[in-house]
Structure formats: C-alpha cells, structure tokens
Amino acid sequence: RKEVEQDPGPFNVPEGATVAFNCTYSNSASQSFFWYRQDCRKEPKLLMSVYSSGNEDGRFTAQLNRASQYISLLIRDSKLSDSATYLCVVNGPMAPSGAGSYQLTFGKGTKLSVIP
Amino acid sequence: SQTIHQWPATLVQPVGSPLSLECTVEGTSNPNLYWYRQAAGRGLQLLFYSVGIGQISSEVPQNLSASRPQDRQFILSSKKLLLSDSGFYLCAWRGDANTGELFFGEGSRLTVL
Numbered sequence: 399r400k401e402v403e404q405d406p407g408p409f410n411v412p413e414g415a416t417v418a419f420n421c422t423y424s425n426s427a428s429q430s431f432f433w434y435r436q437d438c439r440k441e442p443k444l445l446m447s448v449y450s451s452g453n454e455d456g457r458f459t460a461q462l463n464r465a466s467q468y469i470s471l472l473i474r475d476s477k478l479s480d481s482a483t484y485l486c487v488v489n490g491p492m493a494p495s496g497a498g499s500y501q502l503t504f505g506k507g508t509k510l511s512v513i514p
Numbered sequence: 515s516q517t518i519h520q521w522p523a524t525l526v527q528p529v530g531s532p533l534s535l536e537c538t539v540e541g542t543s544n545p546n547l548y549w550y551r552q553a554a555g556r557g558l559q560l561l562f563y564s565v566g567i568g569q570i571s572s573e574v575p576q577n578l579s580a581s582r583p584q585d586r587q588f589i590l591s592s593k594k595l596l597l598s599d600s601g602f603y604l605c606a607w608r609g610d611a612n613t614g615e616l617f618f619g620e621g622s623r624l625t626v627l
Contacts, residue, residue, distance in 0.1 A: 432615060441604055441618035442558070485558070487616075499565075502616055506557035 401425060402488050404505035412513050415476050419508045421469040421486030428490035429500065431462055433471050436483045436507065445471075445484070476512045483507040516541035520605040520619035527626055533578075533592040535622050537605030540586065545607040547588040548616070549580055553601040564588060600626045 404421045411417045423431075431448035446453065448460040448469055459472040469486055486505035520537040527533060539545050549561040560573045562580035570580050577596060581589045588605055603622045608614040 439602075439623070441621045443618070444615050447615065501560065501563070504558040 401503045402486055402505040404484075404486050404508050406506060406508060408509040408511055410511045410513055411476055413476055413478060415512075416472065416474050417476055417510065418473075419471045419484055419486075419510075421471075421505055423467050423469070423486075423488045423490075423503075425488065425490040425503075426467060428467075428488045430489040431460075431469050432487040432489070432502075433458075433460055433469075434485040434487055434504075436485055438482075442485055442504075473510075476510075478512050478514060481510055481512045483509045516607075516617065518605065518607055518617055518619045520603075520622055522622060523620060524623045525625070527595050527624065529597055529626055530594045533590070533595055533599070533624070535590040535603055535605075535624075537588040537590075537619055538586055539588075539607045542586070542607070542609060544585060545609060546614075547582065548606040548608075549588065549590045550604045550606060551601045552604065558604070562590070595624075595626045597626050600624055 402423050409417055433445040434442040435445045436442040446455050446458060446460050448462045450462055452461040457474045461470045471484060473480055485507045488503050489500050491500055517540045547564045550558045551561055552558050561578060562570055562572055564570050564582045567582055567585055570582060577594060578590060578592050601624060603624060605619040606616045608616045
C-alpha cells in the first residue's frame with residue numbers, strides 16, 4: 399500500500415466550479431498534514447496546513463479524518479489561477495514504533511485545470 | 515525573513531560526467547536541510563537530509579552523495595551521472611525537524627544525455 403495516495407487526475411473544471419481532492423495515508427502515527435501547490439516546472443509551495451478540526455482559508459477548505467486516515471481539500475469558485483498540481487503531504491515518524499525523527503511524505507499530486 | 519536558493523537552475527550533462535548542485539539558506543540557523551528529486555510523472559523522492567554540519571542521512575542508495583560543509587549550505591554531488599539521474603532536484607529546509615513546514619528552493623532541472 400502506498401504511504402500517501404492521491405487521485406492523479408487531471409481534474410478539468412470550469413471557472414466558478416467547486417472541486418474536491420482526496421488523499422489517504424497509511425501511517426496511523428502521522429502527526430501533521432499539509433497541502434502544497436506546485437505550478438508547472440516550479441517548486442512546491444505550502445497552500446495550507448490541515449488541522450483536526452478542519453480549517454478554511456478563503457475559498458480553500460481542508461479537512462482531516464484521523465480515524466479513516468483521510469485528508470481532503472475543497473476549492474470553491476475555482477479561478478483560472480488555481481490550475482496547478484496539488485500535493486498531499488503527511489508528516490510522521492520514520493520508525494514503526496513512532497519513535498525517532500519525523501519525515502514528510504509526499505503524494506504524487508492531483509492535477510487541476512480550470513477552464514475558461 | 516528566511517530565503518533559500520539553489521543553483522544552477524538548469525543543466526544538461528552527458529552520461530558519466532560529474533554533478534554538483536548547491537543550496538544555501540539565509541535568515542535562519544541550524545536548519546534541517548533536504549534534497550528531493552522529482553522525476554517526470556512521479557512524486558517527490560527524498561534523497562538526503564541533514565540535521566547539522568557534517569551529518570548526512572541517505573534515504574535511497576544510488577550514485578549520488580550529499581555534503582554539508584557549513585551550517586546553511588547543502589551540496590548534492592555525483593561522480594558519474596546516469597541517464598536515470600535526470601529529474602527536477604529540489605533543496606528544502608525546515609526549522610523544526612518534527613513539525614515544521616518545508617520550504618523549497620527554486621529547483622534544478624537536470625537532463626542527462
């Protein structure tokens with residue numbers, strides 16, 4: 399089973415649409431979660447952290463379900479500028495015991511194209 | 515504020531040639547430093563990370579190596595490149611090794627011919 403799994407897409411949506419991305423992770427000891435955005439041929443940049451209670455930043459809403467080991471990102475009122483690849487990122491212990499250092503594991507990303 | 519830079523941005527190298535990518539971080543001390551590779555159509559793969567000067571951990575055995583000669587400098591090297599080394603190499607830093615977010619450099623796109 400892949401450690402962090404995302405639907406690769408592409409998701410092609412019209413401007414103004416609402417789109418949701420899902421992500422599942424396998425390490426139940428994971429502690430923190432993020433969504434990164436990566437534009438074509440650029441470096442990934444943090445979009446938002448994901449908190450247990452869910453959090454919203456403008457048109458973006460992130461949710462976490464620890465029991466199901468599932469993270470989601472909802473984008474409302476899509477803009478052309480939202481076109482990018484969205485990476486799900488999970489921070490967890492490297493050792494199965496949960497001890498030791500933590501590392502970030504990246505999903506392969508979901509590609510979004512917002513169409514005029 | 516903290517900044518991270520890496521270079522060169524783009525390079526084309528023949529098989530068997532050496533490689534050196536350099537990364538520096540400004541505005542912070544004792545950062546945790548990382549080298550990732552992103553091959554076409556694949557996710558980010560962690561290659562090396564460093565928690566301090568001279569301390570390197572390798573995640574993937576291969577013909578690449580990393581060094582940290584100074585607190586805020588991280589270098590990725592190879593003595594002989596392979597075709598499979600082509601990809602987008604990203605340097606990154608985070609302040610807290612266990613909880614902090616990751617900040618990436620602009621990336622170095624390597625094509626091995």
